[in-house]
Amino acid sequence: xxxxxxxxxxxxxxxxxxxxxxxxxxxxxxxxxxxxxxxxxxxxxxxxxxxxxxxxxxxxxxxxxxxxxxxxxxxxxxxxxxxxxxxxxxxxxxxxxxxxxxxxxxxxxxxxxxxxxxxxxxxxxxxxxxxxxxxxxxxxxxxxxxxxxxxxxxxxxxxxxxxxxxxxxxxxxxxxxxxxxxxxxxxxxx
Amino acid sequence: xxxxxxxxxxxxxxxxxxxxxxxxxxxxxxxxxxxxxxxxxxxxxxxxxxxxxxxxxxxxxxxxxxxxxxxxxxxxxxxx
Numbered sequence: 001x002x003x004x005x006x007x008x009x010x011x012x013x014x015x016x017x018x019x020x021x022x023x024x025x026x027x028x029x030x031x032x033x034x035x036x037x038x039x040x041x042x043x044x045x046x047x048x049x050x051x052x053x054x055x056x057x058x059x060x061x062x063x064x065x066x067x068x069x070x071x072x073x074x075x076x077x078x079x080x081x082x083x084x085x086x087x088x089x090x091x092x093x094x095x096x097x098x099x100x101x102x103x104x105x106x107x108x109x110x111x112x113x114x115x116x117x118x119x120x121x122x123x124x125x126x127x128x129x130x131x132x133x134x135x136x137x138x139x140x141x142x143x144x145x146x147x148x149x150x151x152x153x154x155x156x157x158x159x160x161x162x163x164x165x166x167x168x169x170x171x172x173x174x175x176x177x178x179x180x181x182x183x184x185x186x187x188x189x190x
Numbered sequence: 191x192x193x194x195x196x197x198x199x200x201x202x203x204x205x206x207x208x209x210x211x212x213x214x215x216x217x218x219x220x221x222x223x224x225x226x227x228x229x230x231x232x233x234x235x236x237x238x239x240x241x242x243x244x245x246x247x248x249x250x251x252x253x254x255x256x257x258x259x260x261x262x263x264x265x266x267x268x269x270x
Contacts, residue, residue, distance in 0.1 A: 057209035060216035061247040129207045138213055 035064040035184035039177065042190060043076035043098070045105035045117065045132065051190045052135035059142035064184070067139075068177040070149035072098075075156060076105060077148065077163045084159035091157025100162060102132045140166055147172045147180070203232035211237050212244045215266075219250070224270040227253070232262045241266075 036058045040051045051067065059065045069077055078100030083092060103121075110116040124131060130138070139146075146169045153160070153171065163169070181187040201218055203211040211232050222228065230241065238257060241264045245252040254265040 053209050056213055060209060060212040061244055062216070063247070127207060128205055128210075130210060142213075142216070 029183075031183055031185045032064070033185045034062065035066075035180075036186045036188070037177070037181040037184045038065070038067045038187070039181075039189045040067055040069045040073040040076075041071050042108065043072035043074075043105065044108035045102075045120075046107050046109070047190050048073070048076050048102075048105060049132055049135065051188075052132065052139055053130075054188065054190075055144050056135055056138045056142060059139065059144050065139075065142075065144040066147060066180045066184075067144060068147045068149065068172075068180065070152050074148055074152040074158060075100075077146070077166075078158065079162065079164045080104070081162070084162050087157050087159075094156040094158075095162075098156065102136070105132065136164065136166070140168065143168055145170075147176055149173070149177075199226070199228040201228060201230045203230055203234070203237070205233065207234055208236045208240065212240055215241075215244060216248075219248070219268060222268045224268055227265065227267045230264045230266060232264075233260055234262075237262045237264075 036054075038051060038055065040048070042048070051073075055065045055067055075094075075098035078098065080099075080101030080103075083095040087095065105117075106114075107116050107120060121131075123129075146166055148163070148169060148171050150171045150173055152158070160171070199218075199222070201214065203214055206214065211230075211234055215230060218228065232241075234240075238255075241255065241262075242252060244250075245266060249269045251267040251269055252264060253267055254263075256263040
């Protein structure tokens, strides 16, 4: 009788152990509510502003923020200055069409050949809305990580030395983004 | 933006627009110790809901919030 009880207790414990192990594995892979990942696709000024306001705001709330820059947004990270050497003609053309510098970013609406942008910049200064350059600096201070799509870089012929100086910047592929987004509770596409 | 070191610290966030008020609050947290209490004064209408959400997200305690004539005053206690 007592051996039967002992065996069943032992079985109970080992099944409990197994369940705990399974739960531990699940929680290890569970998305982190304190992490946010973003796909930044657009190189337009207004959309980059929105992306960096959310990123810096989230970081100020103590969240881990990772931004994945792809396509036109990759060109949006170019700094002002001449093109890098050693580009093909098509790559040079991409460079002319997508000039660097935050002040050259266009609005997605009402840009009006730069008139809208000018008015927007004036209003932002008047109403003390932080500029894109200021927001990127804050993102740097708050350790927001920026991952740049290597495929976009090579497609548009953008060289690493043409991008802004940002300490927490690395080059990667889609797997890195997927790893970041699946381990965070929120993913935005901008 | 100014911070004072009196008995109770005060941070002036007037004139600042989103996301700067919470960015400044986050900065101030690095200077304070656990249990320290401070008053934040802002005039950005977004601050009403934002300061509440910021406290909820960061775990700091919102002790009091007043909204008088466009002047928003929040008293917050830092938690670890």
